[in-house]
Amino acid sequence: MQYNVNLPPEFSDRMRLLLGDDFDKFVASLNKELPVSIRLNGNKFNTELSENIPWCADGYYLDKRPQFTFDPLFHAGCYYVQEASSMFIEQAINQYVDGKIKILDLCAAPGGKSTLLASLIDKDSLLVSNEVVRSRANILAENITKWGQANTVVTNNDPSQIGKLEAFFDVVVVDAPCSGEGMFRKDEGAISEWSLDNVKLCKERQQRILADIWPTLKSGGLLLYSTCTYNLEENEENILWMRDELGAEVLPVEAKEEWGISPSFAEGIPAYRFFPHKTKGEGFFFALLRKGGEEIHTNNRRKTGKVQKNKSDLSIEYKSYIEGEEDFTFYNKRESWHAFPSVLYDDLNHIRTYLHIISEGICLGEFKGKDFIPNQSLALSNVLNKDVFTTYEVDWQTAISYLRKEALVLDDQPKGYILLTYRDVPLGFVKNIGNRANNLYPQEWRIRSTNIPQEKVRII
Numbered sequence: 001m002q003y004n005v006n007l008p009p010e011f012s013d014r015m016r017l018l019l020g021d022d023f024d025k026f027v028a029s030l031n032k033e034l035p036v037s038i039r040l041n042g043n044k045f046n047t048e049l050s051e052n053i054p055w056c057a058d059g060y061y062l063d064k065r066p067q068f069t070f071d072p073l074f075h076a077g078c079y080y081v082q083e084a085s086s087m088f089i090e091q092a093i094n095q096y097v098d099g100k101i102k103i104l105d106l107c108a109a110p111g112g113k114s115t116l117l118a119s120l121i122d123k124d125s126l127l128v129s130n131e132v133v134r135s136r137a138n139i140l141a142e143n144i145t146k147w148g149q150a151n152t153v154v155t156n157n158d159p160s161q162i163g164k165l166e167a168f169f170d171v172v173v174v175d176a177p178c179s180g181e182g183m184f185r186k187d188e189g190a191i192s193e194w195s196l197d198n199v200k201l202c203k204e205r206q207q208r209i210l211a212d213i214w215p216t217l218k219s220g221g222l223l224l225y226s227t228c229t230y231n232l233e234e235n236e237e238n239i240l241w242m243r244d245e246l247g248a249e250v251l252p253v254e255a256k257e258e259w260g261i262s263p264s265f266a267e268g269i270p271a272y273r274f275f276p277h278k279t280k281g282e283g284f285f286f287a288l289l290r291k292g293g294e295e296i297h298t299n300n301r302r303k304t305g306k307v308q309k310n311k312s313d314l315s316i317e318y319k320s321y322i323e324g325e326e327d328f329t330f331y332n333k334r335e336s337w338h339a340f341p342s343v344l345y346d347d348l349n350h351i352r353t354y355l356h357i358i359s360e361g362i363c364l365g366e367f368k369g370k371d372f373i374p375n376q377s378l379a380l381s382n383v384l385n386k387d388v389f390t391t392y393e394v395d396w397q398t399a400i401s402y403l404r405k406e407a408l409v410l411d412d413q414p415k416g417y418i419l420l421t422y423r424d425v426p427l428g429f430v431k432n433i434g435n436r437a438n439n440l441y442p443q444e445w446r447i448r449s450t451n452i453p454q455e456k457v458r459i460i
């Protein structure tokens with residue numbers, strides 16, 4: 001059999017041992033077209049597409065890869081482009097998590113799992129999305145902002161620093177950096193970087209990450225572990241290591257047979273494997289673990305009060321930018337006004353003393369003299385009170401110009417800040433000064449590509 005994907009021979013030998021008779025089917029599937037899938041943001045846009053991903057309520061397959069860059073709703077956070085297998089974590093959350101929780105997504109950039117988690121938890125729960133690599137943490141913050149949930153914080157820390165927040169989180173997600181064998185058909189680089197030594201290094205790093213983060217999980221708390229690689233070392237062997245060294249219990253997650261998910265290779269240890277010849281998605285490994293011991297309630301809060309100083313100085317005019325403003329705490333941080341759910345404000349202050357926060361809740365905007373400049377985070381927030389702004393609906397061409405950060409001319413509009421919408425979804429603000437409107441779209445988020453399609457792109 002001839003294959004286009006050039007697999008490292010050692011990798012092929014190992015996979016042949018793992019898959020037996022299925023090996024040829026596995027390799028053949030690597031030469032097939034990549035499935036394309038998205039997950040809708042139900043807080044912003046509700047629709048149904050034709051092919052649902054069976055293990056994720058808002059997940060859909062598309063029949064081709066469109067030019068997402070030129071769909072304004074993509075930039076407005078109405079959906080996230082995510083490969084299907086990794087949406088399976090929804091099953092674990094739905095089957096085991098209920099009520100108000102604090103959840104950490106440790107290795108979160110660019111934000112696929114975090115945006116899914118943000119949609120699954122209730123509004124009084126807290127999501128901390130962390131990414132250790134600074135440049136990737138910025139991309140994560142951008143995607144989290146676009147998703148629009150107020151109960152989220154983005155941090156940029158090493159797992160060992162987060163481990164110092166003892167017994168703080170009810171759920172920790174470790175989507176570990178791995179050797180990426182499941183990405184071979186998507187990413188040629190993953191093939192050239194593959195080696196047995198790298199598999200070994202990845203396994204050691206994963207164990208270090210897990211040991212470092214373990215103290216921050218409450219007793220009885222859940223740890224969701226996943227990789228996008230196939231080998232036993234980074235998967236089942238790490239699960240067994242967590243069971244034996246950390247005392248974790250491995251939990252089953254219900255999955256329907258017709259989903260084509262394969263079981264773990266370790267007898268008696270539940271885990272969920274996605275192979276491209278069996279499931280419509282990329283290679284993926286998932287296991288759910290519970291930390292042993294009785295749940296303990298710690299009272300290790302450090303008193304700060306640092307940020308609380310300017311807490312209530314903002315006038316009602318600006319607070320009313322947020323729907324349900326009575327449920328939010330408003331405070332000033334580095335010149336900008338923020339809103340954060342009041343029920344979670346103590347937790348935010350606690351995190352602040354340990355971690356490096358990149359973004360938190362909703363940034364409303366800042367004063368320049370008497371002028372209050374609204375922030376993009378407000379425009380894209382799910383709790384934006386649209387009624388307090390003059391809104392201006394734009395067509396596709398104008399939406400693309402706006403997202404390219406070009407100056408616009410608006411017909412018959414009052415001077416001042418105007419919220420642009422596309423298909424009724426907020427895109428961002430402009431400041432209308434009469435003969436033109438200054439574009440407030442964040443410079444670093446703008447569409448850079450100049451290959452603008454002739455035809456409008458519409459995906460959902």
Ligand code: SAM
Binds near residue numbers: 111112158176
């Ligand atoms: N969860 C993400 C998603 O769904 O979009 C994908 C995460 S990716 C598989 C793994 C992430 O771990 C990368 O963003 C990488 O920068 C980060 N990472 C690399 N080394 C790390 C370390 N030592 N500790 C924690 N995270 C690390």
